[in-house]
Amino acid sequence: MNREEKKTVLAAVCGAALFLLVQTLHITLEGTVERNTLSTLYLIASWCTSAFGFAIFAQGWLLFSNQLSRGRLYSSALFLGVCVFDLLHTFGFVGVPFIKSIISEDRSLWLLSFSRLASSIGILSIFGKEDSPVLVSGKNSVLRKSILLVALSVVIFSAGCYFLPGVISPEKADSARKLLNFLVLLIYLLAIAVIVYPKRAEKSSSLLIIIRSLVFLALGQAFYINVGYDRNIDLLFGAVSSGVAYYLLLTGVYRLTIEEPFYEKQEIEEQINYLAYHDDLTGLPNRRRLLQYVEEVIESHRSSAIRGFSALAVLNINHFKNINDSLGHLAGDHLLQLVAQRIKEAGRHGEELFSMGGDVFAYLMTDRVGLESCLLRSRELLQLFEKPIDLESGEYHISLSLGISVYPGDGETAEQLLQNADAAVHNAKEQGVDIRRYVPLMQMKAKERLKLENDLRRALERDEFFLVYQPQVQLSTKELVGMEALLRWQHPKRGLVSPAEFIPIAEESGLIVPIGEWVLTTACRQNKEWQNAGYRPICVSVNLSMRQFLQPNLAGKIAEFLKRIGLDPCYVDLEITESMTLDKEKAFEQLKRLKDLGVFISIDDFGTGYSSLHYLKNMPIDRLKIDRSFVAEVMEDSNNAAIVSTITSMAHHLKLKVTAEGVENEDQLQFLRQQRCHEAQGYFFSKPIKAQEFENIFLKPTIFGLPS
Template identity: 35%
Template sequence: MWKLNEDFSLFKQGIPYIILSLVLLMIMSFWSEQLYGIFGENNYVTLHLMMEILIIVVTMSIAIQSWLISPYILSNRALYIGALFLTISLLESAHALSYKGMPYFITESTTYAATWFYMLARLLLSIGCFFILIVKEKQISTSYRWLIFSLPFITIIGCFVLIYAPTQILPSLFIEGDGPTILKNILQYSAVILQVIIMLILLKYFKYAPKITFLLFGSSIYLIFADIFFTIYRDVYDIKNFIGHIFQLCAYYLLFRAMYFSSIEKPFQQLLDTQANLERSREKMHFMAYHNEVTNLPNERYLMELLKRNLYISKSEKAILAIEIERIATIKASLGSTYADQLINMVAQRLRDVLPEKYLLCMLREDYFVVVIDEVNNEHHLTQLSQQLQDAMLASFQLQHFSLNGNLNIGIALFPADAYKEEELVRFALYAMHEAGKVPSHTLFYESSMSSKITEKLILENDLHFALDNHELFIEYQPQIDLQAGKITSVEALIRWRHPKKGWISPGDFIPIAEESGLIIPIGQWVLETACRQVKQWEQAGLPLIKVAVNLSLGQLFQQNLVEMIQDVLERTGLESRYLQLEITESMTINIDHMTTVLHQLKALGVTIAVDDFGTGYSSLSYLKDFPIDCLKIDRSFIRKIQTDSTDKALVDMILSMAKHLRLKVVAEGIEEVEQLSYLIASHCETVQGYLFSKPLPPEVLQENYDILQQNARTILKNLSVFEV
């Protein structure tokens, strides 16, 4: 369809030229004799001079344009075009000045000199265009342009010597009263034949550059018409001579249009398209940063910023409703994320149908909904609204052959009765929501007693203080596979906690506690040193040196002696800095000034810097050029639905394209299916990690199974025909 539209557009652009050509041909065919000398014998020299001035302006414009762009394009073809049209411009100038009836120019103006200057320009045009079309395009140096652009002046000097020799060397091409000689017609038709050959060569370029080819093709047609008229006119007063000059002028104008389009208009349009695509990408990234990917509802970031702006504007009582879908974790674990996401979407739609438009419905990361009510009349109204939301869930949700119930637990926190700060208000509503499942109505207002969970959190924090000394913390390593080499080139260090009483505790539970309590500083240093030392131990055990990726927390980035600490760790463990990669999250890039200083200091050590979970947070993309970033890690949330969700696919493609243009490496996380891997290979992703290749492993297990893991990786890649094992 696009091709048809473009062809039609070109046809529309050509209509004025077709009409002009038909009119001129009709004049020449039917009124040639009647229009002989129509402009008056004394005016033909002036008319000719005006036409030639226009031709000289056009050809000189092409030459100047080529000269100006050649330092930036550095193409031999562009340079040859400029030199060719500079020569033609000089020859046309000589033709105009030596035309019979013009003032004295070197010698008395004669038809002999004028005709030869024209004929040389015409032949040079066809020969030069033919040469430029067949020559192989290549890059040239800027100094080369001076040499090429000196040739037109050498050529014009040679032509002057040849034409204005004391003894006439060349035969006359035009006889007064008889018209063009046989020699002139032979030369003219030779130019026609060469022009036809050029048109045939142009045909193969049409599908690659249709507009430029269209303009050059039209120019060739006009030149051929001009050649024909210049072989059949009797003298300068013949209307055929005048029409020939019009066709010649049109031909040069189309050549100028082609040059202008290829060197200025087309690159400018491409720049505009690139800017438009980038703006659309930024809008998508911004929308994604402030909206949940499953429901497209405003997310936690949006909620917190809104509350920070609006919470204190009026003194009216406000409310936060936190809403949980019962058993959503069980549904996700048993049926998978796809069914769970479909259920969440259906619940979100029913909530929208019940809630008034003035209430804001948001979606938090933990699959919790939050409703913001700016003005609360009484608590009874909130109870009624909660019941309406509960009633909306009575009808079962049909997910293919599954019939699921979407019962809700609703917690309510009031401002200013329960909390003055936006974070506390949301947190207290979540506390009430977690307790709401224990009452028949499944709806609870926040009470201070619900904060007992804070006590549990404090206990966990206290246990975390001793976890490091009691050797409860340990590190597992997940291999990262280089898709080109088909081997393990790096690993990611992942901290784990096995509590003596509570068992395995998720990093998602204890890392935030470590951040808030400041324990992240000693824990982070321990992780870094342990990971670096482990790489050296693997080397001593016979494994090749591999890079280890260690996550840096926000608290560590604000650690005053972070750079010195990392340098000290590298020195004590003996690990070369290039084998250490430090990973930051995108949300850390908000504080541009501090991050720029710290990351440049870290980069000076020789370590590499990666942005983890790229695309899940939002900050100005300018940090990609401000920070010394080496690598982007595509979050598993994009990879999970890359085959089914066109938005995720588009975002992954955009990240890969952006990384390529910025010369950044890319690691895709969470590869669990061969189809996901196949798509990433086709998209030229460099490195992947995920359960398809290996889960995170204890160091001794990875060491013992290193060859097996690597062989398995190569087998998987071989099956996808990435390379030969």
């Protein structure tokens, strides 16, 4: 229970206690205070009540006219009428000349009852519903209707007050007035219930003030029930309670219809401003705020006599797409939050981290003493991720690439600095290094990369792709047992484009999916054509991209086109990478669906990724392919030799085949034979060659003879 709620409960308890105390000491109080004194005190209390009532009208109607609301306008009009009744009652009750001849003391009590009846019904109608804004143009219409209603009510109630006492006996009139006052009390209590009942878990402070005002109105009405010629003390306490209630209502209406909407509008504007300049996921300032801030830094450099260096670093999480696709977007989002938190916690004075969206961050370093200081700090940021990051599914080692642009020198505007730092980080990723400082040549490469992506989008429809095949040889028999289909791109102007250049672009842009489907279909169709030509059936290996592998309908697609081509699935080997198995459950389900087709499954570049041996033994795979980086230095590096030996030994125990990639000489071949490696491929046997050449060299001879 908050402070305002406690005040409301306390007001209700104190009001009930006051009423019981006054009723208990009623005779004593009446005898202690003279009638003239009571009349004077009552007159003062009534004037205060009327003043508060008129203040409610003035506040709602005359002040803050640019912030109109239904509740404020109608409550203002209501209390304008109530004030008229209260004043007529007061003048008549205390015996003001001229008024006394028209409104007797008895009739004034009826006016008081009608006044409270009008206020109770009005408050119930106004605050029993949600408030809503009112156009300024509608104010005059409300004013005319309210004045007409007040005038009509005054006439009707005045006529009733004038004629009613003459129609019925004084005893019955007194009972009728008590019944009317009791009815008004019930309406006040009903209004409290209507406001409190709605399922709003927490009431605003202004609404609680209005509830407190209703508590005091109900208390005043409880005193008015027994008011008569000899109950002036009740009339006084009723007037005091009403005065307190009117004051609370004045405060509550102001807060509810003016102050709260103002602060709510201010809060919404602050929230909109925050969202405009901050990333929703990480809470970091965003690109818009970065550009704004960098411009301020540049301006301060220009206007300052002291020349320092400021650097803008763009950081990009390596292979984030694989992690995000494998573990799911929730895990990816959590990873981004943890990365942001780790960098932010390591921040120093004059440094600030920004989110560029996705897996890209920017780090601004101001007032550095020199270029080396900027580069040294950049390296420290990358070293933060030598420790793994804890996710729900386990610990993961991640790395970041960083590109940096320095002011002055690498750009004259915030946009240029950011663009150049972005070009530097892309260059770092392409070169496989951790950090790069911007040089103008990078911008040219960035433009070339963009053009290459545009050309790549049209390459498939222009039939610019073709496949080459590299043989896979069984080491024990020197027999050709398979081939790997590899993609090549013959650009009309650039000539042959390296796969290392266009494959990453295809993966980032999503073009890898249609391109991968073309590779798989073309390779399988070629293999079937060779079988139809009478050559001995062999298996064709095709690499799957992460995006392809994660398609839920991948198995169905493969089954459909294999059936259409007429190729037995046992002659298809699908190669995946270890990173595709990060999400063990999804990977296992996908692999099971593929194995149910009858295809073979290999893990390519084994030893360079994230595989867990615990899961590896349960996965439905057939072969491990040792990465060429281990084979290349197997004779010079004992560690690489140990890795190759361990992988082959493990594969034998798991009853998996082992294929070594990148075999280039006889020594490597003999070492692999000693390790009982099943198969191998590499330049020692043949470079990747086109289909016709592969057919002539490897398919027409029945036995492939290895070079001696």
